[in-house]
Amino acid sequence: MSLLLVIEQVLNGLQFGVMLFLMAAGLTLIFGVMGLINLAHGSLYMIGAFAAAAVAGATGSFLLGLISALAAAAAMGAIVELTVIRRLYKRDHLDQVLATFALILIFSEGTRWVFGSFPLYLDVPNWLSGPVTLPGGIEYPAYRLAIIVVGFAVAAGLFWMIGRTRIGIQIRAGETDREMIAALGIDIDRLYTLVFALGAALAGLAGALVGAIQSVQVGMGEPVLILAFVVIVIGGIGSIKGAFIGAILLGLTDTLGRSFLPVLFGTVMDPSAATAVGSALASMLIYILMAAVLIYRPTGLFGRV
Amino acid sequence: MTREGIVNAVIALGLLLVPLWALWANEPFTITLATKVAILALAGVGLNLALGLGGLVSLGHAVFFGIGGYAMGILAQHAQTFDPIMEAPFLIEGTKSMPVIWLVAVVSSALAALAIGALSLRTSGVYFIMITLAFGQMFYYFAISWPAYGGEDGLSIYVRNEFPGLNTLNPIEFFGITYVLLLAALFLSARIAASPFGLALTSARQSPQRVETVGLRPFRLRLTVFVISGAITGLAGALFADLNRFVSPTMFSWQMSGEIMIFVILGGVARLFGPVAGAALFILLEHWLGGVSEYWLIWVGALLLAVVLFAPGGLIGLVTRGQK
Numbered sequence: 155m156s157l158l159l160v161i162e163q164v165l166n167g168l169q170f171g172v173m174l175f176l177m178a179a180g181l182t183l184i185f186g187v188m189g190l191i192n193l194a195h196g197s198l199y200m201i202g203a204f205a206a207a208a209v210a211g212a213t214g215s216f217l218l219g220l221i222s223a224l225a226a227a228a229a230m231g232a233i234v235e236l237t238v239i240r241r242l243y244k245r246d247h248l249d250q251v252l253a254t255f256a257l258i259l260i261f262s263e264g265t266r267w268v269f270g271s272f273p274l275y276l277d278v279p280n281w282l283s284g285p286v287t288l289p290g291g292i293e294y295p296a297y298r299l300a301i302i303v304v305g306f307a308v309a310a311g312l313f314w315m316i317g318r319t320r321i322g323i324q325i326r327a328g329e330t331d332r333e334m335i336a337a338l339g340i341d342i343d344r345l346y347t348l349v350f351a352l353g354a355a356l357a358g359l360a361g362a363l364v365g366a367i368q369s370v371q372v373g374m375g376e377p378v379l380i381l382a383f384v385v386i387v388i389g390g391i392g393s394i395k396g397a398f399i400g401a402i403l404l405g406l407t408d409t410l411g412r413s414f415l416p417v418l419f420g421t422v423m424d425p426s427a428a429t430a431v432g433s434a435l436a437s438m439l440i441y442i443l444m445a446a447v448l449i450y451r452p453t454g455l456f457g458r459v
Numbered sequence: 460m461t462r463e464g465i466v467n468a469v470i471a472l473g474l475l476l477v478p479l480w481a482l483w484a485n486e487p488f489t490i491t492l493a494t495k496v497a498i499l500a501l502a503g504v505g506l507n508l509a510l511g512l513g514g515l516v517s518l519g520h521a522v523f524f525g526i527g528g529y530a531m532g533i534l535a536q537h538a539q540t541f542d543p544i545m546e547a548p549f550l551i552e553g554t555k556s557m558p559v560i561w562l563v564a565v566v567s568s569a570l571a572a573l574a575i576g577a578l579s580l581r582t583s584g585v586y587f588i589m590i591t592l593a594f595g596q597m598f599y600y601f602a603i604s605w606p607a608y609g610g611e612d613g614l615s616i617y618v619r620n621e622f623p624g625l626n627t628l629n630p631i632e633f634f635g636i637t638y639v640l641l642l643a644a645l646f647l648s649a650r651i652a653a654s655p656f657g658l659a660l661t662s663a664r665q666s667p668q669r670v671e672t673v674g675l676r677p678f679r680l681r682l683t684v685f686v687i688s689g690a691i692t693g694l695a696g697a698l699f700a701d702l703n704r705f706v707s708p709t710m711f712s713w714q715m716s717g718e719i720m721i722f723v724i725l726g727g728v729a730r731l732f733g734p735v736a737g738a739a740l741f742i743l744l745e746h747w748l749g750g751v752s753e754y755w756l757i758w759v760g761a762l763l764l765a766v767v768l769f770a771p772g773g774l775i776g777l778v779t780r781g782q783k
Contacts, residue, residue: 185585245767247584248728251516251588252720252724252763253763255717259763260761260764263755263756263760376713380593380596383592430605430606434604434605437604438597438600445578448579448582452582
């Protein structure tokens with residue numbers, strides 16, 4: 155096992171981690187501000203990917219596809235918030251789970267209706283398709299590197315927005331005391347729609363970016379959604395910082411586990427058994443990590459008690 | 460008799476009369492549908508204990524459903540290949556006997572519920588929902604990546620397992636088994652709900668502090684009901700695998716957890732017969748809408764949304780108009 159391979163896998167882990175962060179950030183914001191658990195967040199991810207694939211396929215421009223993914227997911231998020239989600243803020247978590255589960259069924263089958271059951275493909279743009287040479291002579295796909303850069307940029311933007319802007323102050327105030335900021339004259343309904351649309355746009359962006367390295371298909375959002383839940387459980391609900399650290403931790407654990415656990419087991423047992431045990435254990439590793447965090451800190455690493 | 464009691468009796472009788480009619484009219488497929496309703500209702504009765512009585516919104520009950528399914532799959536697989544599960548230190552062989560399979564299914568899903576419950580009940584609210592969902596996914600991926608028992612393809616069992624004195628290959632006799640087990644589970648959950656344990660659990664749901672002040676530990680109460688709930692759902696999983704003579708990782712999938720929850724909610728949460736009404740409605744919808752449109756789940760989604768937003772009592776709540 156060479157150092158180059160390790161560095162490559164660390165980069166893959168970072169890329170996976172920032173993707174998870176884009177999903178988890180929206181979820182944790184929506185939970186923090188509105189107290190809503192949104193299972194349909196994975197559908198917004200899927201909508202972003204489908205919008206990007208459809209527009210990029212029609213126009214040939216990847217950037218146009220990316221912009222339309224953001225727009226479509228944000229618009230769909232706003233529509234869903236205004237028509238359905240708004241009625242759920244005062245309900246208990248069970249109702250929220252069920253209503254957003256119903257939304258998953260509607261979105262998934264609706265997308266299948268419109269686009270058919272076959273996956274779509276979104277091509278990596280030409281100017282990002284080759285490998286780049288990193289310092290030290292490591293060749294790494296430019297597109298994946300671009301995802302990492304975009305992810306870190308979005309994270310920085312979010313931290314700036316939440317920490318330094320007026321809307322960020324309103325969001326933080328909304329997390330602490332809803333009634334109070336409504337009494338101070340902030341249009342709370344508009345703030346909620348805005349936060350939901352922002353979270354949706356982040357999910358859509360993640361879907362579009364990942365769409366170019368995987369296939370774009372119905373049901374692609376939910377596995378990512380559940381991983382984003384694991385991120386939030388690890389990081390602590392409502393904490394953007396927790397979501398970021400949790401996402402990177404999870405991305406690295408999963409990627410490194412999958413590539414190195416079978417090798418590690420190979421040193422003590424025969425190759426086929428090592429592959430079976432190693433890959434089975436690797437598929438459970440992040441959940442074991444989650445269980446460990448739960449034992450150590452039930453409210454997550456950065457969660458408020 | 461209360462209004463809900465009458466509705467319950469009608470549902471129980473209906474579920475019995477439909478397959479008997481189908482037997483007379485020689486429509487074996489309808490008997491299979493009724494069997495499916497009874498089995499899925501049983502899974503729902505399990506979840507309803509945790510959800511309705513304990514207030515534990517578990518989105519991971521497919522774990523227990525799947526463990527039950529694999530208990531059947533693994534035991535029957537070893538029996539049909541005459542390959543013992545283990546030889547040392549003592550011999551364990553596969554089996555085709557339903558009661559043994561049920562016992563293994565119940566015990567192993569109860570143990571899984573104990574482990575998952577002990578971890579996830581350290582938290583509450585949304586954390587609990589997300590964690591149960593995540594553990595469900597863990598079992599799903601484990602079943603996919605573990606090659607010994609079929610991996611992604613699952614296991615096929617060629618002949619349905621045996622029950623002493625009955626011919627389980629005869630649809631109506633197999634239906635009879637599932638119906639009796641469903642009634643037994645319903646009876647058990649009615650007894651639990653009315654017992655001191657059930658009352659303590661209800662108070663723990665409504666006011667945990669008050670329960671603590673009288674010297675009971677909500678954690679222990681919740682963990683107990685979670686284990687019972689998981690065990691019942693595990694039994695349903697073993698029966699479901701026997702119905703299909705097939706078990707695959709989809710039994711562990713999050714959609715399965717969601718569907719079991721839909722049965723409970725469509726029928727009416729915390730209603731004794733809610734899961735039965737919900738499962739029956741779901742199977743009917745699947746059968747009718749599935750024939751009309753390939754995208755029938757859209758309408759299930761719309762219906763579920765309507766129930767959550769406008770009819771929180773579910774089907775039984777509508778019929779009884781909220782009365783007990």
